[in-house]
Amino acid sequence: MPDQHDYGGRLVAANAFATASGWINRTAVPLAIYTLTGSAVQTAVAFAISHLPAITVGLVGGVVADRFDSARVSKLTLFGSALFILCIAWTISVDALLPLTYLALFLNSSLSAIQLPAFQALVAHSCPPHRLLDINVRLGAADQTNSVLMPALGGGLLMAFPPALVFVLSAALYLGALAVLWPLSAPGAGKGTALRTLQGIRDGFAIIHARPELASGVMTFALSNFSTTLLQSTVVAILAMRFELGSYQIGLFFAAAGVFGIAGHAAASKVALRLPLPALLAVNTLACSGLTALMIIAPSAQAFALLWGSTILLGAVNVTAFNTHRQLCVGPAEMGRAVAASRVLTYFPIPVAAGIAGPVLHLLGPAWLIAFSATMRLLGVCVCLASPFNLSMKRAS
Numbered sequence: 001m002p003d004q005h006d007y008g009g010r011l012v013a014a015n016a017f018a019t020a021s022g023w024i025n026r027t028a029v030p031l032a033i034y035t036l037t038g039s040a041v042q043t044a045v046a047f048a049i050s051h052l053p054a055i056t057v058g059l060v061g062g063v064v065a066d067r068f069d070s071a072r073v074s075k076l077t078l079f080g081s082a083l084f085i086l087c088i089a090w091t092i093s094v095d096a097l098l099p100l101t102y103l104a105l106f107l108n109s110s111l112s113a114i115q116l117p118a119f120q121a122l123v124a125h126s127c128p129p130h131r132l133l134d135i136n137v138r139l140g141a142a143d144q145t146n147s148v149l150m151p152a153l154g155g156g157l158l159m160a161f162p163p164a165l166v167f168v169l170s171a172a173l174y175l176g177a178l179a180v181l182w183p184l185s186a187p188g189a190g191k192g193t194a195l196r197t198l199q200g201i202r203d204g205f206a207i208i209h210a211r212p213e214l215a216s217g218v219m220t221f222a223l224s225n226f227s228t229t230l231l232q233s234t235v236v237a238i239l240a241m242r243f244e245l246g247s248y249q250i251g252l253f254f255a256a257a258g259v260f261g262i263a264g265h266a267a268a269s270k271v272a273l274r275l276p277l278p279a280l281l282a283v284n285t286l287a288c289s290g291l292t293a294l295m296i297i298a299p300s301a302q303a304f305a306l307l308w309g310s311t312i313l314l315g316a317v318n319v320t321a322f323n324t325h326r327q328l329c330v331g332p333a334e335m336g337r338a339v340a341a342s343r344v345l346t347y348f349p350i351p352v353a354a355g356i357a358g359p360v361l362h363l364l365g366p367a368w369l370i371a372f373s374a375t376m377r378l379l380g381v382c383v384c385l386a387s388p389f390n391l392s393m394k395r396a397s
Contacts, residue, residue, distance in 0.1 A: 007126040008135050010180050015119065016142040017177035018078060021170045022112065023150030024157075025085065026050075028170065029105060031154075032092055032163040049106050053113040054347045061114035062340025063200030066333060070121035071185045075178055077115035082174035084108035089167035117339035120323070124332040126184065133272055133324045140265035140320050148258030204341030207334050213277045214329065214342070217322050220281050220380040221346040224315065227292070227376035229353035230360075230369060235308075238366045243301040253305050260309030264316025272321035280321050282384035284314040289377035296367045 029050065034043045065073055087104040091097040127135050157166045208214050231238070239245045239253060271280065288311045298304040330338045361369045 007184065008131060008138070010184055011119075011123055011126065011135060012138045012142055014074075014078075014177040014180040015139050016146065017173045017180065018081075018115070019143045020146045020150050021081070021085070021173035021177075023146045024154040024166065024170045024173070025108075027150070027154035028158055028163065028166050029088070031158050032166075033101070035158075035163070036092060036098065046102060046105060048351075049102050050109045051351065053106065053110040055344050056113075057110040058113040058117070058340050058343055058347075059201045059204070060197060060340075062117045062204050062337040063197050064114055065118035065121045065336025065340070066200065069185065070118045070125060070336065071181065073118035074115055074122055075181055077111040077118065078174050078178040078181070080111045081108050081115070082171040082178070084111070085167050085171040085174065089164040089171070092167070093162070093164045116343065117336040120327070120339045121332060121335040122184070124327045124330075124335040129328060132327050133269060133320075136272075136320045136324045136327075137265050137269045140268070140316060140323075141262050144258055144261035144265060144316065147261065148255050200337055201341075203334070204337030205345075207330060207338045208341050208345070211329055214326060214338075216278050216383050216386065217281055217325070218342050218345050219383045220285060221318070221322065221342075222349050223376050223380035223383065224285060224288070224318075225346055226349035226353045227288075227373045227380070228311075228315070229350045230357045230373040230376070231292075231308075233354040234357045234361045234369065237361060238369075239301065239304070242366055243304070245301055249301070253301070253308075256305050257309050257312050260313040261316045264313035265320055267313065268317045268320035271317065272324055277321060277325045278384045281318055282381050284318050285377055285380045285384065288314050289374045289381065292370060292374040292377060296370050 029046055030043045033046050037043075084104045084107050088101055088108070091101040091104060123132070123135060123139075154166060157169070208218055235253075236250055239250055245253070274280075275283070291307045291311050291314075295304055295307050298307055326338060326342070327335065357369065360372060
């Protein structure tokens, strides 16, 4: 077993490999399917299939992460993801097998829904409390960096090489993450834990409900995700309608947003534990609401990008702070269920907002959609202010 000082670097490196693969897949899968079929419907179906496990299988994933050794679960899910991505490389190369791509995509996303709570549980088991904030900052920065670089890399590779080769690279990244995690174990994780699945799922929601600061954080993130998705799902159309930007300029816009996200995770290291969680979320969410409202009168694409990036920065601070507080006040033995319940509750509004955003933009225009988004953030502030500010900074046993 490696010395404990090695854990942080290994966790960050493994997460960087795995999220790099995930970001390549988010770009490569829809592009490959659309290129092969020419069907927007089939592309949309692939998007829906890849997101469905987060609010279905994810609930079971939390129980699995707490029932078994979280290190072993993380390794098995990474290996399984590599296999299913290789299956996609095969199925998209044979016309008759293309329908199986959707099955492989669902299975890979299902493993990812298990891997996320398992990895968070592994972080909680492996890292001492005083290092959790630093680890979360580094994990968030790595993910945000991949969100900037990997979609462009995936799209560029698809232009230069057959899709199958791109998915082979993606599978290799999963295997790289597995190799980095291989020496790690989670002593005591899952031992003696006989959890029934349905009871374990209920326990996950009970864990969040029993901690007011986490419950308010989850509700705030649910409203923030709804607000953010209203704009994220339509921002390409908004930029084209208001500022007549082309595809290259829109790509630069998203790259700039990613840079703001990296800065946000860095800033979290300074402020994440200085305020009670509800207070921090309230301040940042209120600022995001004001910045979103200012987008209505942004005079240029550059001003709009600055406002957008600022909301991304503050959102990154909130994410890092919430993850760290959750690890401090939820015991490692319950971490998987807590992460799974949190994810389901905060993820569920995303498809709802995506379905509403298009019609609102079409019927009322960008200004009203942006105002709607800002208002939903204000509701999140109200949730924060209604929560008791009594978080103990002592880690749960």
